Amino acid sequence: MSAAEDVTPVLHPDGWALLEALPPYDPATALGLGARLREAGAAPATVAAALTQSRLRAAARGKLGGFADHMLFTAEGLEQATRLPVAARHADRFRRAGATRVVDLGCGIGVDAMAVAGMGIAVDAVERDPATAAVATVNLRHLEHAVVHLGDAEAFPDGLPVPRPGTPGGTDAAWVDPARRRDGRRLKDPEQWSPALSWALGLAGTGVGSVGIKAAPGIEHALVAPGGPAAGWSAAWTSVDGDVVEAVLWWGAAAEPGTLRSATVLRTVPGAGGDEQVQEAGTLTDVGLGPAPVGPVGGxxxxxxxxxxxxxxxxxxxxxxxxxxxxxxxxxxxxxxxxxxxxxxxxxxxxxxxxxxxxxxxxxxxxxxxxxxxxxxxxxxxxxxxxxxxxxxxxxxxxxxxxxxxxxxxxxxxxxxx
Known part of the structure; x- marks a missing residue:
């Protein structure tokens, strides 16, 4: 079943109402629930779409917490989506860099755009897949600073209906999260990503003041080394509870001055009212140390x-x-x-x-x-x-x-x- 077939029925009022009325997703009872809904007169396609969204909402809570309960998803979009606490860190970096308008090129289901707009920064979210763009529109519906555009990220800056960099109120920061899978396989070559890494690095020459590129955690250090294709950028790796979730290449005002590489460790801790929250345990930056000493096993x-x-x-x-x-x-x-x-x-x-x-x-x-x-x-x-x-x-x-x-x-x- 295609993404469009999955999502379209719940974009209509009756489909949305059915989805919102469903009990918490339980795989043991989902088949029986679907049968009862169809017997009660709900269209089979609407039932299938609502149950799919209910299942994806349940799967998304680990990344998005309670926000997931009122969002829509595609399976691929959820897999690639940034965890919300990590997206909030991206948005805060843009805020500290002085960005007032960010273009999210290839926004997927819109999580990073949600985080940026949630900080009061205007964001133009660009997505070329119509079903995914519709999902992002739903997910950003309550954020007045966010607009979703159906279009190709690689048309930026002149071929998209977004304020041009360098103009009053224009785009002054860019975020891009390239698709790094094809036919279910991870693409190790960054030039096979969509958009390709070389194109994304070229965003530094479009007139924006800050750029962030989400990359695979295994990205090579040589990219940001002197003489490398991303010389002048900084690379930041992030883990959550020991799981390395991303590397991001930063440029311009959003980069850490003088830092080639950094590592940020986030941990889940108990929060108020029994809820869990993700906090930073620390950030380590490259200060040019030589190799560590080698010696016998201690205690x-x-x-x-x-x-x-x-x-x-x-x-x-x-x-x-x-x-x-x-x-x-x-x-x-x-x-x-x-x-x-x-x-x-x-x-x-x-x-x-x-x-x-x-x-x-x-x-x-x-x-x-x-x-x-x-x-x-x-x-x-x-x-x-x-x-x-x-x-x-x-x-x-x-x-x-x-x-x-x-x-x-x-x-x-x-x-x-x-």
């Missing part, structure tokens, strides 16, 4: 956050902790003292063993361990296969870290530091 192990690793800032965390690497090519830090950092998960090391299944099983059995969390870097062993092969039945829990020092494969048995 404590530290696993840098994924955003730190992606940004190439492991040495900065090692310096912060006063630690050393186990191996120059492995992102594990060790210390002799129990220190912690918002940029790493820390563990007390109870045993360091040469790799061997029988040896590891025997040690864990003597310690009464029955459940293990397996982590690995630099090891070919699959965690799930190891858990099955250990056949443990004790009452304790432990963290097993599979890694190496040089050519030696080792196992660390640890407990998390609280």
């Amino acid at each position: 404590y192990l530290h696993e840098p956050d994924g955003a730190v690793i992606r940004a190439g800032l492991v040495a900065h965390v090692a310096e912060q902790l006063g630690g050393r690497l186990l191996d120059p090519m492995i992102a594990y830090i060790t210390t002799d003292e129990p220190v912690t950092s918002p940029f790493a998960r820390s563990y007390a090391v109870h045993a360091v063993l040469p790799w061997g299944l029988k040896r590891l099983r025997a040690y864990l059995q003597t310690q009464g361990v029955g459940r293990v969390t397996v982590k690995r870097r630099g090891s070919p062993v699959e965690p799930e296969e190891l858990r099955r092969a250990l056949r443990l039945d004790g009452d304790r829990e432990a963290t097993v870290v599979l890694t190496r020092r040089g050519d030696e494969r080792i196992v660390l048995v640890c407990d998390p530091l609280v």
Whole structure:
């Protein structure tokens, strides 16, 4: 079923009313509910569309919280959509850069545009797919500073009905989130993105004062290095609860002066009234450190956050902790003292063993361990296969870290530091 077939029925008043009247989505009862609605006279296409939207709303709550309950979605748009707390950080960066009008080129379902308009900044949201543009229009309906335009992002700045940069009240910032999938596959080559990365980098020459380009977390550091195609830009990686959710290339007033790479760690914490909220645990920036020292395993192990690793800032965390690497090519830090950092998960090391299944099983059995969390870097062993092969039945829990020092494969048995 196409996106248009999914969405169109709920754009009509009867479809919207049906969607809003549905109970919270429950996959166990969805089929029966659909049958009852059809028996009551609702059109099958309307029932299918409403239930699809109900399912997508439920799936979207992890990214968008309670806002999801009054939005529309396409499956692809939801997959690529920015988490709302992260989108709010994009919008705040534009605000701090002095932007008064942002063009969102390829706005998708409109989450970033929602965040920008929510800060009182005018936003022109451009989307070329009619069904997705309709969804974005619904999602932005309550925000007076937002307008959705059906058009091709690559027509900017002269081929779109948006105020031209450099004119009074004109566009002074641009945001672009290129499509990075085709036929369900991730596109590793940035020139295959839509729009291509080279085109997006060219936005810096359109007269706007700030540009942000959302990119894949695996984007190469060489892009922003001196002499690279994005020299003069800064790259910022963000993680939420350890999951690296994005990298963004920033240019102009929205870039961090003198910063090539940065890593921001966000954590979910309890909020008022029992609700959860996402807060910044810290931001680490590149200050040009050399390689971290390498040394023996100490009493404590530290696993840098994924955003730190992606940004190439492991040495900065090692310096912060006063630690050393186990191996120059492995992102594990060790210390002799129990220190912690918002940029790493820390563990007390109870045993360091040469790799061997029988040896590891025997040690864990003597310690009464029955459940293990397996982590690995630099090891070919699959965690799930190891858990099955250990056949443990004790009452304790432990963290097993599979890694190496040089050519030696080792196992660390640890407990998390609280």
